[in-house]
Amino acid sequence: MPGSQHSALGSLVLISAVVGFSVGAFAYTAGWLTPGRLTSMELVAALAPPGGPALGHRRNHAKGVCFTGNFEANGNAVALSKAPLFIAGRYPVLGRFNLATPDPNAADPTVRVRGIGMQISAPDGNVWRMALIDPPVFAVSTPQGFYDLLEASKSKNPDAMKGFVAAHPEFAAFGEWASKAPWTASYAEVTFNSLNAFIFTNGDGAKNAVRWSLRPETQPVTIAVEDFAKLGPNHLEEDIIDRVSKSPQRWTLVLTVADPSDPTSDPTKAWPPERRTVEAGTLVVEKIEQEADGLCRDINFDPTVLPDGIEVSDDPFPAARSAAYARSYDLRTSEASQYPRTAASAKP
Ligand code: HEM
Numbered sequence: 001m002p003g004s005q006h007s008a009l010g011s012l013v014l015i016s017a018v019v020g021f022s023v024g025a026f027a028y029t030a031g032w033l034t035p036g037r038l039t040s041m042e043l044v045a046a047l048a049p050p051g052g053p054a055l056g057h058r059r060n061h062a063k064g065v066c067f068t069g070n071f072e073a074n075g076n077a078v079a080l081s082k083a084p085l086f087i088a089g090r091y092p093v094l095g096r097f098n099l100a101t102p103d104p105n106a107a108d109p110t111v112r113v114r115g116i117g118m119q120i121s122a123p124d125g126n127v128w129r130m131a132l133i134d135p136p137v138f139a140v141s142t143p144q145g146f147y148d149l150l151e152a153s154k155s156k157n158p159d160a161m162k163g164f165v166a167a168h169p170e171f172a173a174f175g176e177w178a179s180k181a182p183w184t185a186s187y188a189e190v191t192f193n194s195l196n197a198f199i200f201t202n203g204d205g206a207k208n209a210v211r212w213s214l215r216p217e218t219q220p221v222t223i224a225v226e227d228f229a230k231l232g233p234n235h236l237e238e239d240i241i242d243r244v245s246k247s248p249q250r251w252t253l254v255l256t257v258a259d260p261s262d263p264t265s266d267p268t269k270a271w272p273p274e275r276r277t278v279e280a281g282t283l284v285v286e287k288i289e290q291e292a293d294g295l296c297r298d299i300n301f302d303p304t305v306l307p308d309g310i311e312v313s314d315d316p317f318p319a320a321r322s323a324a325y326a327r328s329y330d331l332r333t334s335e336a337s338q339y340p341r342t343a344a345s346a347k348p
Pocket residue numbers: 043044047057058059060061064096097098114115116117131132133138142143146193194195196267299300301317320321324325328329332
């Protein structure tokens with residue numbers, strides 16, 4: 001019937017238009033239509049050391065150990081976010097302590113930045129993934145700046161870092177921390193920071209920009225890096241295995257709420273220390289497992305995987321990180337045969 005033929009053709013045209021628009025929008029977001037725009041492939045390639053990446057491993061934060069435990073929410077954060085995992089209760093966590101290096105065999109005292117990746121799961125299927133590090137500010141204010149830093153630090157030109165620092169004055173605060181902050185000899189003594197700002201929405205629809213930290217219950221004991229080196233190249237992993245085998249290790253999840261005037265798009269800029277904080281609950285780490293045997297190996301702690309009640313802000317990093325982590329995840333999982341097996345992981 002002509003009528004139905006006409007409407008079928010109309011539907012096809014509409015579908016092609018929708019598909020065309022979606023592909024166009026995707027290509028635009030992916031940067032394919034913007035010559036010169038930084039891609040996730042370039043970012044991940046820039047992370048590789050001169051000898052090439054360690055196949056089968058994360059392209060950054062490659063050295064790490066898995067954990068499982070719980071997040072014990074105290075209910076206080078319900079005022080800020082309707083995320084179900086802020087309702088008072090216990091929610092399962094899986095995570096990974098790690099070092100910011102592309103080398104899975106790097107000696108601990110050679111790596112300045114320590115991290116934690118984790119996922120908190122709510123019973124209704126909402127999950128919150130995050131990856132936090134221990135400096136109080138990030139090194140650069142844009143993903144392009146991060147790429148420039150990686151390129152400069154690998155360059156054979158002896159003036160490359162000098163040129164980078166001159167072009168990126170925002171690097172100074174991180175540089176100061178990296179050169180002067182005291183070392184500790186335990187993951188259990190590290191404060192981990194989100195640095196990126198996210199938007200929290202509560203049940204009444206009120207929105208606030210928030211950054212958060214995991215503050216250890218264990219009091220930090222500082223150690224000279226020379227003395228830390230004497231404890232051996234893998235001390236952090238040995239220490240956390242030992243501590244958790246004796247008793248669970250705890251961190252308080254502290255949310256910091258921005259004033260409207262605080263910068264949310266630039267993780268090199270700390271917010272004033274007097275900002276309101278809310279203690280949302282406690283991360284309890286109950287079991288450590290080698291990465292090869294643990295749940296954390298084949299997960300991507302993509303910081304844009306967020307529960308209802310938390311969204312990305314105008315901070316450009318989470319989107320760039322999401323794309324780079326996906327690229328790294330695709331590479332490392334496709335190289336699984338290159339990943340060293342332990343006796344336990346080799347079991348059928
Ligand atoms: C444009 C900037 C950044 C790039 C390109 C980048 C890149 C990467 C890549 C490729 C991975 C490995 C992902 C995987 O294979 O699963 C990774 C892991 C990680 N990143 Fe980033 N990153 C960036 C910024 C940040 C920031 C701002 C933070 C924290 C505030 C951070 C914290 C971490 C942590 C803790 C991990 C390890 C997570 C895990 O254990 O799986 N990164 N990063």
